[in-house]
Amino acid sequence: MKPFTFKSVSIIGVILAAVVFLLPTFFNCWPHKKINLGLDLRGGMHLVLEVQNIKAVEAEMERTIQEIKKQLRKEGVKHLGISRLNDNSILAKFSDGDDKSGFETVLSKNFEHLVTQKPHMDNNIVSYKLTLPEEEMENLKKMATEQALETIRNRIDEFGVSEPDIRIQGGNRILLQLPGIKDPERAKDLIGKTAQLTFQIVDEDADVNSAINGTPPVGDEILYQTKYNAGSSVPIKTPFLIKKRILLDGSLLTDARVEFDQFQQPQIGIEFNRKGARIFDRITGENIQKRLAIVLDKTVYSAPVIQDRIAGGKARITGNFTLDEAKDLAIALRAGSLPAPVRIIEERTVGPTLGADSIRTGLMSMIAGGFLVILFMVIYYKNAGLIADLALVINIILIGGGLAAFQANLTLPGIAGIILTIGMAVDANVIIYERIREELRSGKTALASVNAGFERAALTILDANVTTLIAALVLYQFGTGAIRGFAVTLCLGIMASLFTSLIVSRGIFNFVLKNKPSRKLSI
Amino acid sequence: MQLIKSDINIDFIGKQKIGFILSVLFILLSIGSLIVHKGPNYGIDFVGGTIIQIKFSEQVPVGKIRSGLSDIGFNNASVQNFGADHDNEFLIRTSNLAMTDKGLSQSIKDAVMASTGIAPEIRRVEMVGPQVGKDLREKALLAIFYSLLFITIYISGRFELKWILSGVTAGSLMTAVYFLSIFNVSMAVLITAALAVTLALFWTLRLKYAMGAIVALLHDVLITIGIFSILDLDFSLPIIAALLTIIGYSLNDTIIVFDRLRENIKGSEKTDSLPLLFNKSINGTLSRTILTSLTTLIVLFALYFLGGEIIHNFAFAMIIGVIIGTYSSIFVASPIVLLAHKR
Numbered sequence: 127m128k129p130f131t132f133k134s135v136s137i138i139g140v141i142l143a144a145v146v147f148l149l150p151t152f153f154n155c156w157p158h159k160k161i162n163l164g165l166d167l168r169g170g171m172h173l174v175l176e177v178q179n180i181k182a183v184e185a186e187m188e189r190t191i192q193e194i195k196k197q198l199r200k201e202g203v204k205h206l207g208i209s210r211l212n213d214n215s216i217l218a219k220f221s222d223g224d225d226k227s228g229f230e231t232v233l234s235k236n237f238e239h240l241v242t243q244k245p246h247m248d249n250n251i252v253s254y255k256l257t258l259p260e261e262e263m264e265n266l267k268k269m270a271t272e273q274a275l276e277t278i279r280n281r282i283d284e285f286g287v288s289e290p291d292i293r294i295q296g297g298n299r300i301l302l303q304l305p306g307i308k309d310p311e312r313a314k315d316l317i318g319k320t321a322q323l324t325f326q327i328v329d330e331d332a333d334v335n336s337a338i339n340g341t342p343p344v345g346d347e348i349l350y351q352t353k354y355n356a357g358s359s360v361p362i363k364t365p366f367l368i369k370k371r372i373l374l375d376g377s378l379l380t381d382a383r384v385e386f387d388q389f390q391q392p393q394i395g396i397e398f399n400r401k402g403a404r405i406f407d408r409i410t411g412e413n414i415q416k417r418l419a420i421v422l423d424k425t426v427y428s429a430p431v432i433q434d435r436i437a438g439g440k441a442r443i444t445g446n447f448t449l450d451e452a453k454d455l456a457i458a459l460r461a462g463s464l465p466a467p468v469r470i471i472e473e474r475t476v477g478p479t480l481g482a483d484s485i486r487t488g489l490m491s492m493i494a495g496g497f498l499v500i501l502f503m504v505i506y507y508k509n510a511g512l513i514a515d516l517a518l519v520i521n522i523i524l525i526g527g528g529l530a531a532f533q534a535n536l537t538l539p540g541i542a543g544i545i546l547t548i549g550m551a552v553d554a555n556v557i558i559y560e561r562i563r564e565e566l567r568s569g570k571t572a573l574a575s576v577n578a579g580f581e582r583a584a585l586t587i588l589d590a591n592v593t594t595l596i597a598a599l600v601l602y603q604f605g606t607g608a609i610r611g612f613a614v615t616l617c618l619g620i621m622a623s624l625f626t627s628l629i630v631s632r633g634i635f636n637f638v639l640k641n642k643p644s645r646k647l648s649i
Numbered sequence: 650m651q652l653i654k655s656d657i658n659i660d661f662i663g664k665q666k667i668g669f670i671l672s673v674l675f676i677l678l679s680i681g682s683l684i685v686h687k688g689p690n691y692g693i694d695f696v697g698g699t700i701i702q703i704k705f706s707e708q709v710p711v712g713k714i715r716s717g718l719s720d721i722g723f724n725n726a727s728v729q730n731f732g733a734d735h736d737n738e739f740l741i742r743t744s745n746l747a748m749t750d751k752g753l754s755q756s757i758k759d760a761v762m763a764s765t766g767i768a769p770e771i772r773r774v775e776m777v778g779p780q781v782g783k784d785l786r787e788k789a790l791l792a793i794f795y796s797l798l799f800i801t802i803y804i805s806g807r808f809e810l811k812w813i814l815s816g817v818t819a820g821s822l823m824t825a826v827y828f829l830s831i832f833n834v835s836m837a838v839l840i841t842a843a844l845a846v847t848l849a850l851f852w853t854l855r856l857k858y859a860m861g862a863i864v865a866l867l868h869d870v871l872i873t874i875g876i877f878s879i880l881d882l883d884f885s886l887p888i889i890a891a892l893l894t895i896i897g898y899s900l901n902d903t904i905i906v907f908d909r910l911r912e913n914i915k916g917s918e919k920t921d922s923l924p925l926l927f928n929k930s931i932n933g934t935l936s937r938t939i940l941t942s943l944t945t946l947i948v949l950f951a952l953y954f955l956g957g958e959i960i961h962n963f964a965f966a967m968i969i970g971v972i973i974g975t976y977s978s979i980f981v982a983s984p985i986v987l988l989a990h991k992r
Contacts, residue, residue: 597897
């Protein structure tokens with residue numbers, strides 16, 4: 127037999143390729159692609175967020191209402207109430223006559239994109255129902271999710287996580303994989319902050335307490351300030367009656383930094399861009415001796431009395447911040463607000479010590495299982511068992527090389543998949559060897575038995591593996607996270623074991639038998 | 650070395666009544682347990698909830714952890730020892746998802762520290778919202794359904810060489826499922842209906858091997874789920890992975906027997922000699938049926954005893970599945986093919 131047939135060269139080529147891909151995991155060498163460990167092994171946080179993007183639609187409708195009112199004022203048209211309904215349509219009422227036609231002119235001139243239903247007439251009052259086209263609504267929602275993704279990515283980058291994986295996972299869900307995170311609670315807090323900063327005037331004409339018991343005056347809302355007394359963890363909530371109209375918001379910020387006041391208490395200094403500075407200048411000028419509330423995510427942080435017009439576009443947010451809180455808030459403000467609130471709907475956090483434990487127990491059971499199987503094969507099939515064991519070792523190298531080459535994540539279930547493969551890979555050899563024994567018993571020569579054994583068992587082995595492969599592929603399709611890691615190693619293992627049992631071990635058999643054709647088979 | 654002698658001759662077909670009684674008994678027990686427990690004991694993956702794994706540096710009585718949790722209003726939380734006793738690890742499970750001001754795991758840490766006097770290490774937090782749980786449940790059922798469907802197509806195509814027929818079966822099945830899904834039927838009902846239709850189709854189309862294989866698979870999956878229900882073990886995502894692997898793997902033994910059956914049956918279709926041929930085929934392949942399962946069981950036991958607590962239930966499900974799968978390839982799959990032959 128020629129030492130270098132096409133077949134033997136390609137077998138060795140495949141094995142070498144796997145070794146080359148596997149090496150960087152253990153040594154620092156080319157091609158520098160290590161086997162990626164999943165979050166459950168290296169420790170880290172897996173989060174799924176739901177962007178409540180209907181809120182973005184609500185905000186857009188509120189903006190549209192403000193815009194309509196502004197245009198109507200400009201044209202001198204009087205309305206009898208414009209409000210947002212629960213299904214996110216706008217209800218606008220006018221008295222029949224000039225106002226009605228005035229509104230229709232404004233509508234056709236400035237708000238062509240709105241869908242207007244046939245007006246409803248009742249006692250000389252005409253009511254219109256305006257809606258956004260379905261397509262635009264969907265677009266708004268999609269944009270909100272994309273913008274939330276971008277904002278969260280910026281926050282995570284500033285927070286400092288190496289190799290984060292952040293992506294949209296269908297519809298309004300965002301998937302975050304944050305490996306090696308030290309302080310998961312803080313990270314979650316930062317990610318989940320809407321960070322909607324607004325400046326609103328405190329309504330001091332009405333009484334807060336009567337507003338709490340009854341209904342707040344039109345155009346007002348009740349917001350709270352939370353404070354802690356020194357040494358106590360019981361929050362003290364102070365209600366404020368705040369005018370709903372937003373004078374200025376965080377979208378015009380250029381910078382937010384942690385500063386310290388004279389008592390070394392952290393606070394956040396913010397700076398507006400030129401447009402923001404102009405608006406800030408104007409609103410402080412117009413509201414001297416009134417209280418301007420700095421509201422963040424519907425919580426009042428402070429409500430100082432405006433003493434004088436403030437030019438230059440700089441302001442401070444004070445509160446009882448810890449240093450970390452202040453840092454995170456500054457990051458959130460710099461990275462921008464979320465277009466809609468997000469909610470954590472799935473979390474899987476694994477601490478680094480547990481990850482290390484999982485690697486240890488996983489490896490231990492792999493070595494123990496592998497050793498027992500190797501021992502069993504040698505005892506049961508003698509030299510032929512050795513060939514199967516060699517095939518098994520090659521099999522594991524192939525799986526490792528495949529994991530590194532495809533940059534798939536190795537997870538704890540993934541290790542279980544490799545362990546399972548160890549048990550299943552020798553199955554193919556068992557099927558072949560049992561067949562060869564059978565052929566030998568029927569009186570065939572060693573070579574004829576080996577050939578017959580491999581040929582007749584090949585189809586059975588193929589069938590048996592295809593069914594497992596189908597299950598593994600379906601699992602890959604439907605599984606997420608760690609479970610997908612199991613599907614990956616199982617798929618790799620099945621393909622590797624087909625290769626090692628049908629091609630590699632047969633090659634070894636042929637090599638041994640052709641060199642010493644008279645030799646008795648040790649099986 | 651030989652564990653099973655080559656001239657072994659056990660009358661498996663003659664003992665099929667015992668197998669039948671045993672299987673029916675197990676299936677009834679499984680279904681009974683599922684009815685009593687109102688379905689599998691779903692883990693948080695499928696119903697939502699939070700689990701927190703904590704570890705102490707020294708021994709701590711469970712009661713103190715419980716009292717600490719009820720101090721902050723977590724009366725419904727369950728606390729279990731996790732892993733070996735000397736690990737001092739516990740699993741706290743609660744249906745609570747609401748975030749407190751400090752975050753759920755932080756407040757649990759504080760509460761437990763207050764009651765036990767030792768700061769626990771939070772090793773793992775898993776929180777699944779109810780909507781995600783519902784999605785995962787649906788996905789899991791779909792995964793089981795699709796793997797059964799594809800394997801059915803493959804088996805009926807490969808064993809009966811009736812690819813077109815199996816294609817038609819699959820096509821009509823998917824259409825039926827599609828129309829049913831329009832009516833918003835629950836997924837479990839849908840899959841049961843689909844499987845019933847499949848079996849009826851196989852029976853009328855005389856796809857005997859495919860039917861034997863599928864019945865054996867259903868048998869394996871149902872009993873594995875049943876044993877989990879009887880032992881009140883958590884039914885979580887890794888268990889679904891185990892079930893799918895069992896579906897794929899337990900077919901191996903069935904395929905080995907079926908391949909031999911076809912080889913032996915060729916040319917001798919006389920019904921009276923059939924039981925003999927079946928016995929010959931099962932006995933002829935018995936050693937490899939047992940050995941392949943044995944090697945797999947070796948590694949699974951290694952995983953079960955050494956793989957750590959997190960992978961424990963997965964390994965257990967696989968062990969049950971492999972054992973039942975081996976049994977069913979002899980005592981369920983083959984007798985059903987014989988039954989279909991006699992028809």
